[in-house]
Amino acid sequence: MRIALALAAMPCLYLLAALLGALVPLNPGWSEPERGTTIYLRSNGVHLDIMMPAAAHGLDWRPLLPEEDFRAAPAEPRWFGFGAGERRVYLETPAWSDLSARTAWAALTGGERVIHVERTGDAGSDLYAIRLRPEEYRRLWAAIRAEFDGPPQRIDHPGYGLEDAFYHGRGHASAVQTCNQWVADKLRLAGVETSLWSPFVQGLAWRYRPVTPGQPG
Numbered sequence: 001m002r003i004a005l006a007l008a009a010m011p012c013l014y015l016l017a018a019l020l021g022a023l024v025p026l027n028p029g030w031s032e033p034e035r036g037t038t039i040y041l042r043s044n045g046v047h048l049d050i051m052m053p054a055a056a057h058g059l060d061w062r063p064l065l066p067e068e069d070f071r072a073a074p075a076e077p078r079w080f081g082f083g084a085g086e087r088r089v090y091l092e093t094p095a096w097s098d099l100s101a102r103t104a105w106a107a108l109t110g111g112e113r114v115i116h117v118e119r120t121g122d123a124g125s126d127l128y129a130i131r132l133r134p135e136e137y138r139r140l141w142a143a144i145r146a147e148f149d150g151p152p153q154r155i156d157h158p159g160y161g162l163e164d165a166f167y168h169g170r171g172h173a174s175a176v177q178t179c180n181q182w183v184a185d186k187l188r189l190a191g192v193e194t195s196l197w198s199p200f201v202q203g204l205a206w207r208y209r210p211v212t213p214g215q216p217g
Helices: 002-023 087-092 101-109 134-146 179-190
Strands: 037-043 048-053 079-086 111-120 127-132 164-173
Touching: 037 134, 048 134, 048 179, 079 087, 079 164, 079 179, 087 111, 087 164, 127 134, 134 179
Parallel strands: none
Antiparallel strands: 037 048, 037 127, 048 079, 079 111, 111 164
């Protein structure tokens, strides 16, 4: 009986921890500058990607993540999108309807982390804007670059569409180190105010400026 009660309480404790973690700020002294380079967080309701300019401040993603790594990505993209997650969840679940119990268990208990990259001309919709100072942008760029652990190594997988590809990443993903916490960690390293622990989109996105469709960020 006690074991059953403990198991039943675990989701509630997880949600409570997520709420508290979302409210506790890291880098609380940060403020968005009036001028700078804008990056975006793109949401699909469950997962956040970091959308960065293809090239800015002397840093260029294009030679590191070349056109030939993608099925039909633009030769001159404007944006690169970055996300991270557990290998089986990413590679075996192109749609939520494909999620199996085995894959869900891997996501909870931990598995190899992979990096999902999109090389595109459009940052997309459901965006949150963050304007960065040059040094903050460079720190964010370096933090994401380090996740490839050397030269980016593409995984033999067709991707979800024509403009995306998967790469080997560092470390492991789990119910604690989620895809959204990965984004929060990168913002923290850049010096941007972020949430202490944000396994869910809502626990992080509320801190930043939502972009109205049709309006610049």
